[in-house]
Amino acid sequence: MAAVFTITARKGELMTNPVVGVERTARGVAVITISRPEALNALNGQVIQELGQALHRLAAEGVRQVVLTGAGEKAFVAGADIAAMASFNRAEATAFARRGQRVLNQLSLYPGVTIAAVNGFALGGGMELAMACDLILASENAKFGQPEVNLGVIPGFGGTQRLSRLIGPQRARELIFTGRTFDAQEAVSLGLALRATPRGGVVDAALEIAHTIASKGPRAIELAKLSCANGERFDLAIGLQEEAEFFGQCFETSDQSEGMSAFLEKRSPMFAGK
Numbered sequence: 001m002a003a004v005f006t007i008t009a010r011k012g013e014l015m016t017n018p019v020v021g022v023e024r025t026a027r028g029v030a031v032i033t034i035s036r037p038e039a040l041n042a043l044n045g046q047v048i049q050e051l052g053q054a055l056h057r058l059a060a061e062g063v064r065q066v067v068l069t070g071a072g073e074k075a076f077v078a079g080a081d082i083a084a085m086a087s088f089n090r091a092e093a094t095a096f097a098r099r100g101q102r103v104l105n106q107l108s109l110y111p112g113v114t115i116a117a118v119n120g121f122a123l124g125g126g127m128e129l130a131m132a133c134d135l136i137l138a139s140e141n142a143k144f145g146q147p148e149v150n151l152g153v154i155p156g157f158g159g160t161q162r163l164s165r166l167i168g169p170q171r172a173r174e175l176i177f178t179g180r181t182f183d184a185q186e187a188v189s190l191g192l193a194l195r196a197t198p199r200g201g202v203v204d205a206a207l208e209i210a211h212t213i214a215s216k217g218p219r220a221i222e223l224a225k226l227s228c229a230n231g232e233r234f235d236l237a238i239g240l241q242e243e244a245e246f247f248g249q250c251f252e253t254s255d256q257s258e259g260m261s262a263f264l265e266k267r268s269p270m271f272a273g274k
């Protein structure tokens, strides 16, 4: 994979080493890696800022599939940075939660498919980060949890909202109230993770799915994602109305005429993403 760019500090900002790396595969899938090994890739202001910038640039470049992972084999992301949060007052904590939520919303609304390749601890903000992706794959050494109550706080990057939507309100409450950690197999059986993969193979497994999706009609994937997201926000009747609208929109794309012509002409489609 070739590096596509390195994040640089904006004018007036202190120049620090980048903590979010972006690489791209030959087939156009981006791999974003959060890299703060000294703190098990914990989310501080710099990670959140660089992640937001990386997503913005990838979307502007038209990158359709993104795999998100943590550097090393020990952690995906071990939570928000406790040392950075320890001295927050109420206003600072609220602002930090809102800032994190904005970037996680940016991730969940990314105009393409996002896959979390969870390669170790995904705790607190790390599990919330994974839940903002479309799919979660878990390495067999992955450990998930919302342990915030152990620290006297609650999930603040969307955990009290996204977890119950993913696994149901009662199961979400049990995990949030006990703060217990659980392994990849349990994550799969809860429906939090799609599947468990052998240790060391989770990014490759995510790339395999991303490359399969990359061969489909890009506009169709984008509209299908929007329609699925609507299903989680609206009731069935509104969701179905919206689905019919999105279905109609597909027929204004060249991908639809190419996909259907290719089928009828018994050849592989060449999608333009328009």
Ligand code: CO8
Binding pocket: 038, 039, 040, 042, 078, 079, 080, 081, 082, 083, 085, 093, 094, 096, 097, 100, 121, 123, 124, 125, 126, 147, 148, 151, 154, 155, 156, 157
């Ligand atoms: N923040 C800061 N540093 C961390 C974090 C973290 N979340 N997790 C690990 N580290 C650091 C450790 O302090 C340690 O640093 P040092 O070597 O300088 O002492 C280094 O990473 C390695 O960690 P350990 O020595 O603890 O490694 P172990 O293998 O013994 O344990 C664990 C690994 C179990 C993952 C352990 O590190 C741990 O429990 N970490 C904290 C997990 C946690 O509680 N996460 C939730 C944080 S709260 C949160 O995410 C809230 C999100 C919403 C925020 C809303 C904003 C207000």
